[in-house]
Amino acid sequence: MTGLAVAVIAGVVLLSGGVEASAWKDRKTELDTYTVWHLKSSSRQKTAGVTYKVVGIFQREKQFIGGSAVADVTEQVEFEFTWPLVEGTQPKVLPNNPTKVDNLRDGSAECPAPVLKGTYEHFDLKSMSVIGTMFGLVGERRTPDMEEYVGGGGCKGTHPVQGQVREEQLLVTVPLELLAGPVPKGQVMKQQDQGWTWTFTPLP
Incomplete structure (x- = not known):
């Protein structure tokens, strides 16, 4: 049993793409035996997988964008992956979509809207790991x-407020339909989490 447990843990580490779990302390998860088996066995299939385009949409009507500035914000993030997942x-x-900022105003509603000297970017995707x-x-x-x-x-x-750049992290789960699979050809899947709506669309 000890040898089997070590093998399962090793499989999860390989799938993580070298990212330590400690980097995501705020969102700890557990993989059950079925999920680990499914990913490991799927990655060994020699047939071509299905490529999915994922589009994430974030919308918020009162998002602080620095200083006292508040605006209605829409962000769009895109990436692609192939299922079944392959180790390594x-x-x-995909290229970044500029954040859409509307209805700029002062958060206190007492003064005119701040004067922006640049653009606000809610989430500019730089890298990904499994x-x-x-x-x-x-x-x-x-x-x-x-x-x-x-x-x-x-x-x-007025007084100046200096802009900032900081790292942001998101976790997006594989749709349950894919884990339970197989899914009908051409099926589009959606899920929501923390203000984001994620759409998974298979590509031809």
């Missing part, structure tokens, strides 16, 4: 330099 093969990151039955997405969130009005004094003056 990483998903393909972690068991999940995709680990690493990206950047960029807030622009801006001039914001000073509240409490009639909003007559």
Whole structure:
């Protein structure tokens, strides 16, 4: 039994693409015996897999985008992967879609909207890894330099606010339909998590 447990754990480590589980402490998961068996056996199939395009949409009506600035934000992230997953093969990151920012305003609703000196990027996907039955997405969130009005004094003056760049991480799970598989040819799958809607579409 000890040898079997070691083999299963080794299989999960290989599928993780070298990413340590400690990098995702906030979202610990457990893989049951069926899931591990499914991924390992599927990766050994010699037949060509199915490539899926994944589109993630994030929408929020009151998103702070730096300083006191608030806006309605829409973000779109895209990547591709082939199912069954193959050990050592990483998903393909597709070009970034600029974040759509509408209805810019001051968060306190007391002063005019801040004056942005650049663009806000909610999640610019930079790299990906496979972690068991999940995709680990690493990206950047960029807030622009801006001039914001000073509240409490009639909003007559402004002061500068420096923009920031910080790393952001997302976890996207493989749809349960794929894990239970096989799925009907051409089936589109959707799932929602933490404000994101993810659509999995098979490519011809």
